Amino acid sequence: MSNFELSEQEGIRRNSLKRLRELGINPYPAAEFEVNATAKEIKENFVAEKKNYQEIVFAGRIMSFRIMGKASFAELQDHTGRIQIYVNRDEICPGEDKTMYNEVFKKLLDIGDIIGVKGFVFTTQTGETSIHIKEFTVLNKSLRPLPIVKEKDGKTYDAFTDPEQRYRQRYVDLIVNPHVKDVFIKRTKIINTMREMFNEYGYFEVETPILQPIPGGAAARPFKTHHNALNIPLYMRIANELYLKRLIVGGFEGVYEFAKDFRNEGMDRTHNPEFTVMEIYVAYKDYKWMMKFTEEICERVALALHGTTKVQLDDKIIDYKAPYPRVTMTEAIKEHTGYDISGKDEKELRDICDKLGIETDPSMGKGKLIDEMFGEKCEGNYIQPTFITDYPVEMSPLTKKHRENPELTERFELMVNGKELANAYSELNDPIDQRERFEDQLKLSEKGDDEAMFIDQDFLRALEYGMPPTSGMGIGIDRLTMFMTNSSSIQDVLFFPQMKPEKKAVELTEEEKLVQGLLKAKSPVDLVELKTATGLSNKKWDKAIKGLTSKKVAKVEKNDDGLFVTLV
RNA sequence: GACUCAGUAGCUCAGCUGGUAGAGCACAUCCCUUUUAAGGAUGGGGUCCUGAGUUCGAACCUCAGCUGAGUCACCA
Numbered sequence: 048m049s050n051f052e053l054s055e056q057e058g059i060r061r062n063s064l065k066r067l068r069e070l071g072i073n074p075y076p077a078a079e080f081e082v083n084a085t086a087k088e089i090k091e092n093f094v095a096e097k098k099n100y101q102e103i104v105f106a107g108r109i110m111s112f113r114i115m116g117k118a119s120f121a122e123l124q125d126h127t128g129r130i131q132i133y134v135n136r137d138e139i140c141p142g143e144d145k146t147m148y149n150e151v152f153k154k155l156l157d158i159g160d161i162i163g164v165k166g167f168v169f170t171t172q173t174g175e176t177s178i179h180i181k182e183f184t185v186l187n188k189s190l191r192p193l194p195i196v197k198e199k200d201g202k203t204y205d206a207f208t209d210p211e212q213r214y215r216q217r218y219v220d221l222i223v224n225p226h227v228k229d230v231f232i233k234r235t236k237i238i239n240t241m242r243e244m245f246n247e248y249g250y251f252e253v254e255t256p257i258l259q260p261i262p263g264g265a266a267a268r269p270f271k272t273h274h275n276a277l278n279i280p281l282y283m284r285i286a287n288e289l290y291l292k293r294l295i296v297g298g299f300e301g302v303y304e305f306a307k308d309f310r311n312e313g314m315d316r317t318h319n320p321e322f323t324v325m326e327i328y329v330a331y332k333d334y335k336w337m338m339k340f341t342e343e344i345c346e347r348v349a350l351a352l353h354g355t356t357k358v359q360l361d362d363k364i365i366d367y368k369a370p371y372p373r374v375t376m377t378e379a380i381k382e383h384t385g386y387d388i389s390g391k392d393e394k395e396l397r398d399i400c401d402k403l404g405i406e407t408d409p410s411m412g413k414g415k416l417i418d419e420m421f422g423e424k425c426e427g428n429y430i431q432p433t434f435i436t437d438y439p440v441e442m443s444p445l446t447k448k449h450r451e452n453p454e455l456t457e458r459f460e461l462m463v464n465g466k467e468l469a470n471a472y473s474e475l476n477d478p479i480d481q482r483e484r485f486e487d488q489l490k491l492s493e494k495g496d497d498e499a500m501f502i503d504q505d506f507l508r509a510l511e512y513g514m515p516p517t518s519g520m521g522i523g524i525d526r527l528t529m530f531m532t533n534s535s536s537i538q539d540v541l542f543f544p545q546m547k548p549e550k551k552a553v554e555l556t557e558e559e560k561l562v563q564g565l566l567k568a569k570s571p572v573d574l575v576e577l578k579t580a581t582g583l584s585n586k587k588w589d590k591a592i593k594g595l596t597s598k599k600v601a602k603v604e605k606n607d608d609g610l611f612v613t614l615v
Numbered sequence: 616g617a618c619u620c621a622g623u624a625g626c627u628c629a630g631c632u633g634g635u636a637g638a639g640c641a642c643a644u645c646c647c648u649u650u651u652a653a654g655g656a657u658g659g660g661g662u663c664c665u666g667a668g669u670u671c672g673a674a675c676c677u678c679a680g681c682u683g684a685g686u687c688a689c690c691a
Contacts, residue, residue: 131651195652196652204640204652
């Protein structure tokens with residue numbers, strides 16, 4: 048980057064960097080800097096154990112400065128929080144040379160720099176636990192000014208809030224908005240809690256392919272890519288279900304994976320093109336067992352995060368205390384629309400949709416019609432955790448038919464706050480039935496459903512060797528995190544949500560280049576003469592000359608003879 | 616994909632019926648001995664998102680575009 052593009056503050060910081068080097072201070076030292084305390088533990092423990100904090104070594108980023116004559120205060124932030132430091136000139140610089148304080152500390156350091164300090168902990172007159180420092184070490188010179196967020200009495204000033212900047216520059220967001228970090232700490236805690244529970248049960252964490260020749264296990268549009276050496280198309284996985292079931296065939300009795308899935312679909316507040324799903328498959332279990340297991344997951348996660356099963360979400364309290372109500376899809380539709388869908392054919396279902404004011408199109412089969420009814424009229428009503436069970440067979444091509452009614456499947460979704468949180472089945476292990484279901488999907492695809500599933504011959508081959516009765520469940524980690532951290536947008540629970548690329552900064556425009564060319568021939572030159580020579584319209588001339596002056600390419604000066612333009 | 620709103624200094628935001636920009640913080644210079652978003656004084660800093668149009672004149676009006684947010688549509 049050339050120098051004239053730097054803002055004033057960036058220029059000043061680069062000059063400070065240069066000056067530090069001139070003083071023999073390495074602004075980017077290589078050596079280990081071993082700390083022996085964190086901001087959090089000092090603030091929590093100092094008052095009770097004063098003796099333990101007489102020789103501490105601490106490192107952090109400078110977040111505020113209060114410089115006075117011979118004494119200054121600053122706040123340092125480490126991964127646990129912030130703590131104040133007190134700096135006294137004559138202690139930092141015991142001899143005659145006061146450079147370390149007067150120049151280095153007061154002038155060359157900026158908010159955003161990272162320093163290490165040695166000293167002792169004390170309490171100021173105003174009662175703030177602080178580090179009285181004896182020496183400091185520059186660990187990193189920051190070249191960009193940080194947005195400064197201030198807070199007093201719970202009121203925040205100058206908050207860094209622009210969502211675009213927060214998501215694009217998450218590193219800045221994390222530095223200045225401490226609550227952002229909390230969300231991600233909770234996200235990891237959710238995953239750890241689940242992993243611990245599954246391991247306790249003796250289940251086995253595995254990894255399965257992300258690049259797949261046939262994207263299976265869900266109804267969604269995949270991302271397509273290409274493998275050069277094999278010269279074949281490959282797809283990014285939309286689910287890991289079919290691979291995990293192959294492992295059950297292979298003899299594992301409980302497998303799970305925290306998986307990144309990819310779907311080439313719309314983006315909004317609740318959808319990111321890549322997202323995390325936990326899928327688990329357990330042999331010799333059914334979907335009824337899985338409901339209890341899912342309840343235990345939710346309960347344990349809520350307790351691990353909040354110490355209670357009651358979790359705030361918007362203006363509601365969601366209680367994850369088990370057990371949750373079980374409502375069949377037929378009951379749910381009956382309750383919220385008044386129509387009984389049991390035993391109805393496609394035409395009758397379409398008529399009901401019409402009466403309910405639900406739009407349909409000819410590509411929709413029975414399953415899709417029922418799904419629409421549920422999605423439009425029922426889903427939103429289930430705020431507290433509720434299992435919706437026994438989905439129509441057309442909607443669930445990988446699910447075992449219901450033991451009592453072949454029109455239905457042994458499937459449940461866990462609804463929370465009107466949204467799907469988890470999805471589970473008694474897995475279909477009848478290879479002949481599975482092949483027929485895939486063929487039905489193919490028919491849907493021919494009818495125009497671009498999300499219908501492909502036939503995975505290898506998966507069918509695996510089932511033909513025999514898979515024990517198995518129950519599987521998938522849970523959206525992003526959505527669970529949103530629920531557990533009261534976040535209204537998926538972007539708030541992803542470190543780096545997908546964004547459109549940033550636009551490149553434009554260089555000189557055509558008009559500016561024209562003016563620059565004329566200036567190279569003659570400079571300084573009378574402004575009116577130059578303008579006439581360009582032949583530009585008033586507006587274009589104005590833009591061009593302002594552009595050049597702002598980029599410090601040209602300069603306009605006024606003297607007694609008039610206005611003159613000079614090439615810089 | 617449709618509609619609504621927004622884009623002005625490093626950050627948060629003003630900016631009147633159209634007359635080429637302001638504040639606070641941040642930054643710089645100077646003064647100041649344990650201060651609490653904020654000591655005092657002075658000063659510098661701008662592609663008003665981009666382009667075109669209307670106009671004597673556009674941050675402001677019109678059109679197109681870019682980016683983001685929200686609502687809806689699509690969608691496990």
